[in-house]
Amino acid sequence: MNELVSVDEMRVAREALREVLVRSPLLHSRHLSEVVGGPVYLKCENVQRTGSYKIRGAFTRISRLSAEERSRGVVAASAGNHAQGVALAASLLGSKATIFMPEGAPLPKVEATRAYGADIVFPGETFDVCLTAAQKYAEECGAVFIPPYDHHDVVVGQGTLGLEILEDLPEVRTIVAAVGGGGLASGLAVAVKSVAAERGVEAPTVLGVQAKRSASFPPSLAAGRPMTIKTSPTMADGIAVGRPGDLTYRLVSEFVDSVVTVSEESLSRALLVCLERAKQVVEPAGAASVAALMEHTYAMKPPVVAVLSGGNIDPVLLAKVLRHGLATAGRYLVLRVRLTDRPGALVQLLSELAVLGVNVLDVTHERVAARLHVEDAEVLLHLETRGAEHCDEVVGRLRKQGYTLTFS
Template structure:
């Protein structure tokens, strides 16, 4: 069903991750999938399995981005009208893409929860079929085709690690891998899910033994920011997924930076969660490992912020305040010192009128680029030794 729809995405070897893990690591590039994420797989299978009468009544979905685009494209390919409720303030590229795929986009409020309520009300009023982003057997089956592709591309795969939000992706992948390996009589593949620590519903749910709602904190990984697992996906994850680990915002930003610099892949924060798990955890990942890059739909403005966050966490980007005597040449001398230390000055703001400054003092706010944590620490220590009053933000 999907062979003419979904692109068989490449599996690329990562030398840097392989060295860090101590065995072969590969990246499954679903960021290169149609619509920029794996979501087209599940959305297409779900809509394709509707009856003609159901498709004639249209479909409706609620999403902040990737599911919206998957439903919009799948519906247009199957000749079905799609209405998508998106939160007000959703990234403009995602809104534009959803409309370009043929869906009508509506904005009922600022949160995904409000969009879900509006979508269900629309379904009840119009008879349109609600396409759940993860908690449906057809959606899970569609996402599971990634697992079958991995087995074709890397028959001896031992571990697959990828992002978990509501659980549709990893429950589908785990189901497909378990069934395929059982049929061929081979060793089972270990499956590990990675959730953003600020939106980690699965660890709490697995500990409680049932789907549990947690309070979601703001996270850059908005694509997996889900407060409660699905009923179906909870059961599948509890049965088939070997572990669900959490990753910090710092790990997510460093993983995204790694994907861009070392793998040459543009990935959204949620899409880099599997890589973040490999970088952050000493979990016993049996090799060969496949990390899923589940999506690449990132707003350019967010990308610039996340990259800066990742550079700062890696010690390669600093925001520094320095007090100087307000006299000619003081700033030039400071900048010369930085140049001699091999520090690149990205931005400078010169402040004279601040309540905390004494008369005859100025404060310089600088954005600096360094070669890493050791270089940063050495440069700051050298400046302080020269008598500069330095504060690192």
């Protein structure tokens, strides 16, 4: 069916990984099933060793090196999940890992990578600087460079996830997975399409998902070749890749049915849904499949499997993204209220909010500022509401009472 990567290689890799991996669960989601109108399951690679699926490809690649190559050590460039996958795989296989990470990489990811036994080098602020430095180090020191996605062995390892999905849910009709460089989506797509061809049955639809701000695959697929784009900041930094890999582009274009994009608002809401309804801690890139499920519901033929590809999120970022998700869902409202600076004015405002059933999380009362008239004061409010309709009720009531509102 395809000469680049075979499902038989994936079966061999799966046997080699059997004692290495956690068999990540496939959990039914009642909430998402109601959204889609049919069964939805979450493949929870966020609870995988190292917190993501990346250990699959990293271990497969390093395990196929010769003893002499492993003795020279391995090197990678990564700000997070690939770093941890390579570090753990190298330690399990008796090789020394050196990881080049950007300055300012989240401390939890740095410490986790170091805890798996890797040496860490900070050559500069960007991933591109790290990549150049890692490749130079490999050339000078003889270490083997382990790419994050664009390598045959890495794709084979990631494809083992597709085999697991079919074992646990043979009747699956749609599989949704995040796409960065394309290693995961291409691997699992080859796996499920190849198995379906062997069995003579209809293959599941495979949908890839990218953050709208950093989506290199849609323009590449439209152009018929890998295209380089300028990425924009996105909370889903784990899948912000400026150019598809050459190998992964060929596989995605042949085996992945389509690649959709999702907004930052959808990503934050998806992360909130995963935490509140599925009790799963995921990073924004790991929640991209759920974001696609909610934003592109029309494309989902149940039963659906959404891959939660990673759970390595900095707690500080988690707090910010959750707040963003609550705001998007109409459950967190930040606004400034202008009022007359007189005794009892603040009490009256808070009383109005109490009548509306709003939970006041924070209040900042400002009486002296260049933008304020002498007789005015301003109150910055952080409010917890019950949803979009409740937000509208709060805003309408305050405006009806004569308050001037601005939103933050």
